[in-house]
Amino acid sequence: MSKITAGIIIIGDEILSGRTLDSNSNFIAKKLIESGIQLNEIKIIRDDREVIISNVLEFHKKYSYVFTTGGIGPTHDDITSESIAIAFHQKYCFNKKAYKILEDYYPKGEFNESRKKMAKMPEFAKLIFNPLTAAPGFKIKNVYVLPGVPNIMQKMFIRLLDELVKGSPKKTATININLYESSIALDLEKIQNNYPECSIGSYPYYNYISKSGGVNIVISSWTLESIDPIIKKIEEMISLLGGKSSIV
Amino acid sequence: MSKITAGIIIIGDEILSGRTLDSNSNFIAKKLIESGIQLNEIKIIRDDREVIISNVLEFHKKYSYVFTTGGIGPTHDDITSESIAIAFHQKYCFNKKAYKILEDYYPKGEFNESRKKMAKMPEFAKLIFNPLTAAPGFKIKNVYVLPGVPNIMQKMFIRLLDELVKGSPKKTATININLYESSIALDLEKIQNNYPECSIGSYPYYNYISKSGGVNIVISSWTLESIDPIIKKIEEMISLLGGKSSIV
Numbered sequence: 001m002s003k004i005t006a007g008i009i010i011i012g013d014e015i016l017s018g019r020t021l022d023s024n025s026n027f028i029a030k031k032l033i034e035s036g037i038q039l040n041e042i043k044i045i046r047d048d049r050e051v052i053i054s055n056v057l058e059f060h061k062k063y064s065y066v067f068t069t070g071g072i073g074p075t076h077d078d079i080t081s082e083s084i085a086i087a088f089h090q091k092y093c094f095n096k097k098a099y100k101i102l103e104d105y106y107p108k109g110e111f112n113e114s115r116k117k118m119a120k121m122p123e124f125a126k127l128i129f130n131p132l133t134a135a136p137g138f139k140i141k142n143v144y145v146l147p148g149v150p151n152i153m154q155k156m157f158i159r160l161l162d163e164l165v166k167g168s169p170k171k172t173a174t175i176n177i178n179l180y181e182s183s184i185a186l187d188l189e190k191i192q193n194n195y196p197e198c199s200i201g202s203y204p205y206y207n208y209i210s211k212s213g214g215v216n217i218v219i220s221s222w223t224l225e226s227i228d229p230i231i232k233k234i235e236e237m238i239s240l241l242g243g244k245s246s247i248v
Numbered sequence: 249m250s251k252i253t254a255g256i257i258i259i260g261d262e263i264l265s266g267r268t269l270d271s272n273s274n275f276i277a278k279k280l281i282e283s284g285i286q287l288n289e290i291k292i293i294r295d296d297r298e299v300i301i302s303n304v305l306e307f308h309k310k311y312s313y314v315f316t317t318g319g320i321g322p323t324h325d326d327i328t329s330e331s332i333a334i335a336f337h338q339k340y341c342f343n344k345k346a347y348k349i350l351e352d353y354y355p356k357g358e359f360n361e362s363r364k365k366m367a368k369m370p371e372f373a374k375l376i377f378n379p380l381t382a383a384p385g386f387k388i389k390n391v392y393v394l395p396g397v398p399n400i401m402q403k404m405f406i407r408l409l410d411e412l413v414k415g416s417p418k419k420t421a422t423i424n425i426n427l428y429e430s431s432i433a434l435d436l437e438k439i440q441n442n443y444p445e446c447s448i449g450s451y452p453y454y455n456y457i458s459k460s461g462g463v464n465i466v467i468s469s470w471t472l473e474s475i476d477p478i479i480k481k482i483e484e485m486i487s488l489l490g491g492k493s494s495i496v
Contacts, residue, residue, distance in 0.1 A: 013449055015277070016277060017466075018274055018278030019466065033265050039264045040264070040294060042264065047449075077447075114431070114434055149452065184323075185322045185323045186362055189324035192325075200325065202324075205397070206397075
C-alpha cells in the first residue's frame with residue numbers, strides 16, 4: 001500500500017503577527033500520526049486570496065489529504081471559502097444544507113446577512129458538521145476546510161477523522177537518557193545506519209533550574225514489524241557508555 | 249522605502265509528528281513585527297536534505313530575511329548546516345572561529361568528534377554567537393540559521409536582531425467588544441472598505457466556563473500615519489449597535 005500523506009495550511013494574519021500561537025497544527029499532527037497518516041508539511045499563510053489559492057492547489061496535488069484552518073467565519077477578512085471555490089473553479093454560493101442548519105440554529109430574526117455568509121461555499125462542497133456552534137466546515141476534493149477557533153476545530157476534526165483512509169500507525173518509542181547528546185552521537189549514528197527503515201531522532205534538553213539535562217531519543221518507523229531490537233541496541237549502547245536510560 | 253519582508257522555516261520531524269509544539273516561530277514573529285519587518289510565511293518541514301535545500305532557496309529568493317530553526321546539533325539527524333551549504337554551492341567545512349569557540353568551551357579531552365561537527369558550516373558563513381551553550385549559529389546570504397531549542401534560539405535571535413535593517417513598526421490596536429461577530433460584520437466591512445491601507449481582523453472567542461464571549465478586533469497598518477481615526481469609527485459603530493468596547 002502506498003503511504004498516506006497529509007499537509008496542513010494554517011490561514012491567518014494573527015499567527016504571522018505573533019498575536020496568536022498556532023496550536024491547531026499540533027492537534028492535527030498528533031491525530032494523523034495515530035491514524036497512520038504521514039504529515040509532511042505545515043504552512044502558515046496570510047489571509048490573501050492569491051496566496052490561499054496557490055497553496056491549496058499545491059498541497060492538493062502533493063498530498064493525499066489537505067487540512068486548512070481559519071478564515072471561514074462571517075466577517076470580511078474570512079476569505080478562505082471563496083478563495084478555495086476559485087481555486088477549484090466552482091461557484092461560490094449558498095449550500096442549501098448549511099443554510100438550513102444555520103437557519104434552524106439561530107433564533108428567529110437573528111439569521112442575518114453576515115451569518116448567512118457562513119453557508120456560502122464552493123458549489124460541490126460536502127459539509128463537515130460542527131457540534132458546537134453549527135456553522136459547518138466543508139470538504140472539496142481532498143481538502144478539508146475547518147475553522148480556526150481551536151475547540152471548535154478539534155471537535156470537527158475528530159468527526160471527520162472517521163472517514164479518512166488510515167495507514168498502519170507509526171511505531172514509536174522515546175528513550176530518555178542522562179548523557180550529553182555529543183557523547184552518544186557517533187554510536188547512535190552507527191545504529192541509525194544499520195536500520196535505515198527506522199528514523200532515530202535525538203532531542204537534547206536542559207533544565208536551568210535543576211541544572212540537569214539529557215536527551216530524548218525518539219525511534220520511529222512506518223514500515224518495520226517491530227522496533228524492539230533497536231530499542232535494545234540503544235539501551236545497551238547507553239549502558240556501555242556508563243549512562244542510564246528509561247522508556248518514557 | 250520598499251517593505252522589509254521575512255519568512256521562517258522550522259526544520260524538524262518532532263514538530264510534524266506532534267511531539268513538540270513549535271513556539272519558535274511565534275517568538276520570532278513578535279520580534280519581527282516590533283521591528284517593522286513583515287513576516288509573510290512560516291513553513292514547518294521534515295529533516296530531509298532535498299526538502300531543506302528547496303525551501304531555503306525558495307525563501308532566499310522571496311524574502312529580505314529568512315530564519316531557520318533546528319537541525320544544527322551534533323547528531324546524525326542534524327542535517328541543516330550541510331543542506332544549506334549544498335543549497336548555496338559552498339563547501340561544508342570547519343569554521344575556524346567556531347572551532348576555537350567550542351574548543352575553549354569544553355573541558356580538555358571532551359571536545360569530541362560529535363561536538364566538532366557543530367563547528368562545520370558553509371565555507372563563507374558568518375557566525376551568530378550563542379551566549380548559553382557556545383555552539384554558534386550562522387548567517388549565509390540573507391539566511392539566518394538558528395538552533396531549535398527555544399531558550400538558546402531566543403537569546404541568539406535577540407542578538408542578531410541588532411544587525412537587521414528595520415522598517416517602521418506596524419501600527420496596531422486591539423478593541424475588545426461584547427457583541428457577536430456576525431452582528432458587526434457588515435458595518436465592519438464598510439469601515440474596512442473606507443480604509444484600504446489598514447487591515448481590520450475580527451477574532452471571535454467563547455469561554456465555555458463563563459458562557460460569555462465576544463470579539464477582538466485588531467486594526468493594523470504598515471503605512472498609515474495614525475490608526476486613531478479608525479479606532480474611533482469602530483468604537484462609534486459598536487456603541488450604535490448597543491455594545492461595549494475597550495482597547496486591550
